[in-house]
Amino acid sequence: MSKPSTSRRDFLQKTAFGALAAGTLAACGKADANSQVPQAAPTGGTMGAHETAAGTVALSAAETMDAMHEKGVKAFPAKTALWGNQLLEPRIDKGVKVYDLTAKVVKWETEPGKFVTGWGYNGVVPGPQIRVREGDRVRINLKNELAESTAMHFHDLEVPIDQDGVPFITQPPIKAGDSYTYEFTVPNAGSHMYHSHHNAAKQVGLGLLGAFIVEPRQKTSYDNADVDYVMILNDGAHGYTLNGKSFPATEPIVAKLGQKVRIRYMNEGMMIHPMHLHGMHMTVIAKDGWMQPAPWKCDTLNIAPGERWDVIVHCTNPGTWAFHCHILPHAESDHGMFGMVTALIVK
Amino acid sequence: MSKPSTSRRDFLQKTAFGALAAGTLAACGKADANSQVPQAAPTGGTMGAHETAAGTVALSAAETMDAMHEKGVKAFPAKTALWGNQLLEPRIDKGVKVYDLTAKVVKWETEPGKFVTGWGYNGVVPGPQIRVREGDRVRINLKNELAESTAMHFHDLEVPIDQDGVPFITQPPIKAGDSYTYEFTVPNAGSHMYHSHHNAAKQVGLGLLGAFIVEPRQKTSYDNADVDYVMILNDGAHGYTLNGKSFPATEPIVAKLGQKVRIRYMNEGMMIHPMHLHGMHMTVIAKDGWMQPAPWKCDTLNIAPGERWDVIVHCTNPGTWAFHCHILPHAESDHGMFGMVTALIVK
């Protein structure tokens, strides 16, 4: 299961940070006697305004900063128009799994009211998630509705050279208006990606990318994780995003106490992103779809452009845990948390 | 032992690079006959001036560059006003280890005569070093003397959610002038950190951070290293620093021949820093406080923001070994070495 269903998401939207956070705040109350010390006088500086029952009151710079932080957290998970990275069911044609993908311009909402120009597959950023099994026969019909040529590369799939998707080396570019078909038997299991390999700094930067997950013939316990979540990191023209959305419009990961969550990180950007999970460690099991010789633990995992890393989180600690890039300017400013921030909610 | 005592440092200051370097220079003398070739004529360009017994003489650009390099090395380790990252002894209250920390503005000297505005705990950058044992009960009284709210996060300590320190998710922000108390039983051993998690890109950037070391219940040979050194990397408003100081004011690590030094790297900055040790390799034993499945060796260890890495150096090679970030513009310019440079001195 790669993401909560809509109804579950709506539920979260109404309750997750409302109910959970309120409960937490009521329960913690650790402020000691000293917290009764009167607050420091407003320090001047930039002033904000805050609507209360008593009307609009002036806020100090510090209060304004807090209010902006609170507003962001309260809005999470904020609703936006569309989700990318949703599972795409194939058509079956004589045993071949067929996926139809169209590359075209899309108006993409990264956070409520913020629309950017994206180039997406099937109108979403990231493109639909493809999930197949080792040994499957797969066909991808790519229609190019962009105004320039494109091509598709299957990053880390060890396909024959004529399916590698590099214009002028393995195929001609797919001209504006044209279509092209890729077909191959899925070679190697793991967390892979598909993306443009033509004018790619621009085309991938604008959103021509998606997850290509290959489940192994021989399943291991890792393949039966309770939650299997793909998290695609990006930092291009759309700002700092997780699966095409910026906080507070990012999607929380939800699990029950005791469950195991598998996270498949994929970096489609230009910068490293050391992802940090609060409250529980991550056990790293695979790099670029290949099992590590031995699992190892961390709380902050540095993910470089083009890399994928798979981790398991054993959800032993209940709460709403912050989960963010630890390059802090990718996650927070004095206007509050933004960009590469989400939460792992353990109920 | 996390750092040399003051008297030892004073000794080093007077002798380390003076005596050691002089000895080395006298001993090496490998320049061959060709070195008698007259030096190339001054190349014009920027000229400097150099005080000699004979008075002030004009220097070529090349001589000026050398003189600036020499001056920096000779000044190492240069004295500055205060050290951060010093062990903070707790008060014991009915079996609880109590630490009092105050967040406030500090005038911080990163190198001789260079003062920056820092936000520090107890007046230092990094804050005092906390060292406890797995299973200890710990209480942290945080007083906020800043002009804006703050909060404290225990990075990688798997504490209950209400102690996680994220405003509006796990607690209210601690307003200017207020205090707040965190209390928990220390869950997991390892090299951890504490830092602000509110307006953190700014607050951590200015110095609200420190080391939180948890010694394991079951000690291993690694926990009995002869020298146990915490090195906090930063690259924010204070420039490129190691434990809050820039070369030549950084602190050398000192060990005897045959000893083992454990270095606990912590990156609290926004950039990677691949730390390179000359003369001896490092054996990597832990990531983010978790033991690696098998130790592995390197001479340059890439440390990303939020990461911690523990390494062991077996001091088998006597000398004063340069030790620096290998992103060279973080360590050297034509004005000499600066920023993220220190030395490992093996006597």
Add this chain to the structure above:
Amino acid sequence: MSKPSTSRRDFLQKTAFGALAAGTLAACGKADANSQVPQAAPTGGTMGAHETAAGTVALSAAETMDAMHEKGVKAFPAKTALWGNQLLEPRIDKGVKVYDLTAKVVKWETEPGKFVTGWGYNGVVPGPQIRVREGDRVRINLKNELAESTAMHFHDLEVPIDQDGVPFITQPPIKAGDSYTYEFTVPNAGSHMYHSHHNAAKQVGLGLLGAFIVEPRQKTSYDNADVDYVMILNDGAHGYTLNGKSFPATEPIVAKLGQKVRIRYMNEGMMIHPMHLHGMHMTVIAKDGWMQPAPWKCDTLNIAPGERWDVIVHCTNPGTWAFHCHILPHAESDHGMFGMVTALIVK
């Protein structure tokens, strides 16, 4: 064998992308019926011009972009004046392997017609490749024909302190016009580097660097790889380069089907470069010249400044495989592929 011989390179130059790519294009032909859809009308924007038998015709922006991409690929591997990183045979003096290196200014051609100012050893960037055996006695005579001082550091060679090459710590700087001799018994095997350690952000950035490979006393199967290739990454004043050249002037790696290629990555730049190989995975065997405790697999390997990583590629998939940095702006623009791009050709 570190690189193809000249005649082999000439052959490649004439045929590799010509013949191979043509064969591939003829063979793949997967465009389906939809590709007969008329191309989208030219979108206006920047127009190019294209010479055909029929004369000069105007090109749409999209066609111009494709034409620039095609031109780059067709030109690969483009001829430039000189190669760095070529094996330097030592003189033998009473059992000592003697290498004469001269640091001087060089006009360096990074791609056809693009000349940059380099500071190189023996007139090339990177400097000549040194390959010795663990336990060899080695002497390096360094002549400084630059206008400023220099010094040489043997990165990760655990030499005695007086051979470490850090001015004012382990030796005096080598003045313009002077010479200096380093001599030591080679201590530790692996993929190492030599480079300037004086004003190094500038001097290494301009090219004073090279590979120093130490073969182990006890060879393993990895040391008998069919192809042993050193790839030095750089990103300084010369642009994004692999062994001192930018695509299309980079050198392809050539192997026969079934062969094993060992690649020794070395990052002498200021940025990370996650190198991505198409079509086959890499098995990581060593970090900084030290064997990893267990080999592990990946397709994208993040290499930080100062690091070296050794990988083995088992060439099981025939074709001309793109091989590039996956920070896409280091490898491609709308003007086509450039910088850190090469190919692994499996015949």
